[in-house]
Amino acid sequence: MKKCLVVDDSSVIRKVARRILEDIGFEIIEAEDGQKALDACKASMPDAVLLDWNMPVMDGLEFLAKLREEEGGDEPIVVFCTTENDVAHITKAIRAGANEYIMKPFDREILSAKFQEVGLV
Template identity: 50%
Template sequence: MRDIHETRQARPKLCLIVDDSRVIRKVSSKIAVSLGYQVVEAENGEEALARCKQRMPDLILTDWQMPVMSGPEFVAALRAIPTVHEPTVVFCTSKGTAKDVHEGIRAGADDYIVKPFEESALKAKLEKLGVQ
């Protein structure tokens, strides 16, 4: 019988892309797939929370400004879900002031990247976080 750690390691890494822009989700998905992730998408924070309750992702790339629930509201709600496996959360947003970065980190994000970003910049950020 396998233990839970063996089973989890056998599953592909899962990345959840949360953005109300279909174009941004597709671009981000391509990058995540190139890094070895299986990708699921959500258009807003409410949909993303539902996906997280189905299966907690390893990595979440989320926008800040979305309908229904903002990125910071989503991340705060996500961090309130009891889980043995905390996902790495990176804001991918055009809001790039120091105040915005601090607010995102306070909400529970692990890091921040400003749009538009290059694939190499996201890869470097994920390597730094140890999730690539």
């Protein structure tokens, strides 16, 4: 079973994402900030990361840069999931190593389609 790390400071977003992703066959790990997410990746690298931008302790962009520096950190498919929707943010995320970008709020259809596009389901 593929593993997805859901990183968001909102427990509601994590819960919604968990339900959708479990339904399409993922084992879910959760983290509420970038540092906890990085620690989780060091313990066991996931196949995918659903990543929020704005979080306490370490934001999504900083987490992504550190993830990509880790051994095996180039392998997870990273999908940014955020309210930041301007071209500058999207460009920054892709340049930092994100594979895809979706906007909040999301639903089952959007999340499932995006994970299909990147070859995860």
